[in-house]
Every structure is written in structure tokens, then in C-alpha cells.
Amino acid sequence: MRSAPNEELPAELASHGLFVRGSFELGVSDELSGTIVLVGSAGDSWWQPFQNWLSTRTGPVANPLDSWTREIVGALADSHGAHLVMPNDRPYAPFQQWAMRAEGLRASPLGILMHPEYGLWHSYRAALLFDARLPEKVNQQAEKPIHACDLCAGKPCLNACPAGAHSRCGFDHAACLSHVHGDKGEACLVDGCFSRNACPVGADWRYQREAQAFLQRAFAGS
Ligand code: B12
Known part of the structure; x- marks a missing residue:
């Protein structure tokens, strides 16, 4: 088991239209421990890779977007020595709270988090949970951006x-x-x-x- 993602992770995610949204270390008041690396997308970069994957399936796929994510990011979690956390698995992991911590974002009046560049057009598809602290390079805390809704x-x-x-x-x-x-x-x-x-x-x-x-x-x- 590795305790941190290796440097290939960004390129591996990018080939599926995904990227590391941010990461942070969990604290004593969290239910889990270790470091969370949030994986998601901005704009519709995920759409074509997802459609390509879907076209290779024979027959209907239940929860296609989650199934695609689980296959792609699950394989990366295995190869990088992390646990996979999915947003729609119960009990729900607090993805939006995690995103607020990793990226300093706040909710729009719609409930969707407001990003200063992507607006409401971004998502959190999965999280990688690493047991250990990550090197600072990976574990950068975002500066609090201006909240556009204000x-x-x-x-x-x-x-x-x-x-x-x-x-x-x-x-x-x-x-x-x-x-x-x-x-x-x-x-x-x-x-x-x-x-x-x-x-x-x-x-x-x-x-x-x-x-x-x-x-x-x-x-x-x-
Ligand atoms: C349950 C759920 C819903 C429920 C909300 C019920 C409720 N009142 O809580 C319903 C079905 C209404 C919903 C709707 C939508 N959701 Co939703 N939802 C979730 C889910 C699976 C769990 C939320 C939760 O309970 N977490 C557990 C608590 C402990 O974690 P939390 O971080 O503190 O949760 C916060 C949110 O629940 C938020 N919240 C509360 N009410 C609502 C209502 C809406 C509409 C949203 C978006 C958030 C939200 O406040 C909580 C406190 O901070 C999350 C994924 C996840 N695991 O977080 C997605 C998630 C919050 N949803 C998301 C989205 C995008 C939507 C939709 C736009 C539809 C979609 N999937 O495309 C719609 C909104 C429709 C609209 N027209 O605006 C995104 C938000 C991404 C972002 N950029 O912020 C998430 C993170 C899923 C993802 N993979 O990206 N959702």
C-alpha cells in the first residue's frame, strides 16, 4: 500500500476528464481519518469519456455515471493505495463540507457550491482516502476565493x-x-x-x- 498518490494521478484522471479538486487532512472531529483527495470535474470534460465508456457496454447500466466513476476512480484508488469514497453511497459522506474545506467554497442559494471560475458547473465524483498525511505539494489548502453570490x-x-x-x-x-x-x-x-x-x-x-x-x-x- 502506498500512502500518497504518485505523480501520475493527474494525467490518469485527465484522460477521463477528471481532476483533483483539492485535498485536506481529516481532523479528530471527523468520522474518518487520513487525507481526503477530492476527484471531480469542471464543465463537461467528463461527458465524452463517459459516453465513450457507455458505448462499450452491452445492455442497460444501472446508475451509469456512478458505475463509470466507480470503475475508473476505483481502479486508480487501488493502484495508488487509497480507499474509494463515493458521493451516493450511504451513509452519505459530507462531500460538500469536504469541498468547502478543500477549496474554500460556499453554497449558492441553490445549494450547489459556487466556484469563482466554474460557477455552478462543477462536480465531485469521488474521493480518495489515504491513511497517511500527504506531502504539502499534494495537500495544498486553497485560499478562500471571493463568493460570487455575495x-x-x-x-x-x-x-x-x-x-x-x-x-x-x-x-x-x-x-x-x-x-x-x-x-x-x-x-x-x-x-x-x-x-x-x-x-x-x-x-x-x-x-x-x-x-x-x-x-x-x-x-x-x-
Ligand atoms: C441527498 C442529495 C441531494 C438531495 C438533497 C436533500 C437534502 N435536503 O439534503 C436532492 C435529491 C434534493 C439533491 C438534489 C440535487 N443535487 Co444533490 N446530493 C445529495 C447527496 C447524494 C447527499 C447530500 C447529503 O445529505 N450529504 C450528507 C451531509 C452530511 O453532507 P454535507 O456535505 O454536509 O451536505 C450538505 C448538502 O446536503 C447541502 N444541501 C442540503 N440541501 C441541499 C439541496 C441541494 C439541491 C444541494 C445541491 C445541496 C444541499 O447542505 C448539506 C450541509 O452542508 C450529495 C453527495 C454527497 N455525498 O454530499 C449530492 C450533491 C450535494 N448534489 C449535487 C447536485 C449537483 C444536485 C443537483 C443539482 C442534481 C444533480 N445531481 O445534478 C440537484 C439540485 C436540483 C436543483 N434543481 O437545484 C452535488 C453538488 C455539487 C456542487 N457543485 O456543489 C453533490 C455534491 C453530488 C455530486 N456528485 O457532485 N441532492
Whole structure:
């Protein structure tokens, strides 16, 4: 077992459209111990590698994005001597709290973390848990970036949902699902979430339509 990723990890991840989002050492108040290396994506760099993988499967794949991630990042976890942690495995690991610690990000009014460059168009696909401390080079703490939502007076994200599911009180999951499954919900499934798309930050990183449609259908279970 190795206790730190070797220098090939970034290139190995990049070939799948993924990268190390950040890393940090767990403390005494965490349930796990060791060092967390967060793996994710920005923009839709993951979409084509994921589609290529999907096209090699015969027959339907359950939870395709997680299955792809588990195969790709799971193999890298093995070869780098880490444990694989997946965001949708229960009990849920606190990925967003981890991201806040690793990258200094804060949540947007939608619940999705706001990144100063990528806006809302980024994700956390998996984490590698290493038993030991990592060298400083790998374990760099991000400086706290400016939180773009603090500078956004109009908050268009909160007024764009056709079901009014996003408000200052949080996300009304049931209202979102009932709209999406109703007569007028097709646009949310085809064009993506109106609220997420209303955000002006990181527009260059917006996922292409097919990727948004895939994620919306997965989210809506349809
Ligand atoms: C359960 C869950 C949901 C539930 C939230 C229920 C709830 N009120 O908690 C529902 C189904 C509503 C949901 C929806 C979405 N989610 Co979600 N979700 C999760 C999941 C699997 C677990 C969250 C959790 O309970 N963690 C356990 C606690 C202890 O950890 P935490 O870090 O403290 O959790 C924080 C979040 O839960 C957050 N939170 C609370 N309510 C909500 C509501 C929403 C909409 C979001 C995004 C976050 C959020 O606050 C918690 C406290 O800090 C995480 C993956 C993960 N493991 O974190 C993804 C995750 C938070 N979701 C994510 C996303 C992107 C979405 C969606 C946009 C759909 C999608 N998958 O593309 C939608 C939002 C739809 C919309 N129109 O805005 C991303 C966020 C990435 C980012 N850049 O910040 C995550 C990290 C998954 C990932 N792989 O990247 N989600």
C-alpha cells in the first residue's frame, strides 16, 4: 500500500476528464481519518469519456455515471493505495463540507457550491482516502476565493424556476419533481435546470445540452 498518490494521478484522471479538486487532512472531529483527495470535474470534460465508456457496454447500466466513476476512480484508488469514497453511497459522506474545506467554497442559494471560475458547473465524483498525511505539494489548502453570490444583487437563480422550487428558504424538492413530471416539465428535462442556467457566473463552463438532459433525467428518475 502506498500512502500518497504518485505523480501520475493527474494525467490518469485527465484522460477521463477528471481532476483533483483539492485535498485536506481529516481532523479528530471527523468520522474518518487520513487525507481526503477530492476527484471531480469542471464543465463537461467528463461527458465524452463517459459516453465513450457507455458505448462499450452491452445492455442497460444501472446508475451509469456512478458505475463509470466507480470503475475508473476505483481502479486508480487501488493502484495508488487509497480507499474509494463515493458521493451516493450511504451513509452519505459530507462531500460538500469536504469541498468547502478543500477549496474554500460556499453554497449558492441553490445549494450547489459556487466556484469563482466554474460557477455552478462543477462536480465531485469521488474521493480518495489515504491513511497517511500527504506531502504539502499534494495537500495544498486553497485560499478562500471571493463568493460570487455575495456580489450578485439580482439573484436570478431564485426567480427562474417555473415551479418556484428555489427560494431563500431552500430547495423544494417535491415541487421540483412534481413540475418536472407534469405536463409542463419537459423543458426542464431537455434544456436543463432553469435556475442553474440563470446563474451568470462561469457561463463558459455550462454543460452542453445533452449532458444537462442526462443529469436532469437521472435526478428526476425518468
Ligand atoms: C441527498 C442529495 C441531494 C438531495 C438533497 C436533500 C437534502 N435536503 O439534503 C436532492 C435529491 C434534493 C439533491 C438534489 C440535487 N443535487 Co444533490 N446530493 C445529495 C447527496 C447524494 C447527499 C447530500 C447529503 O445529505 N450529504 C450528507 C451531509 C452530511 O453532507 P454535507 O456535505 O454536509 O451536505 C450538505 C448538502 O446536503 C447541502 N444541501 C442540503 N440541501 C441541499 C439541496 C441541494 C439541491 C444541494 C445541491 C445541496 C444541499 O447542505 C448539506 C450541509 O452542508 C450529495 C453527495 C454527497 N455525498 O454530499 C449530492 C450533491 C450535494 N448534489 C449535487 C447536485 C449537483 C444536485 C443537483 C443539482 C442534481 C444533480 N445531481 O445534478 C440537484 C439540485 C436540483 C436543483 N434543481 O437545484 C452535488 C453538488 C455539487 C456542487 N457543485 O456543489 C453533490 C455534491 C453530488 C455530486 N456528485 O457532485 N441532492
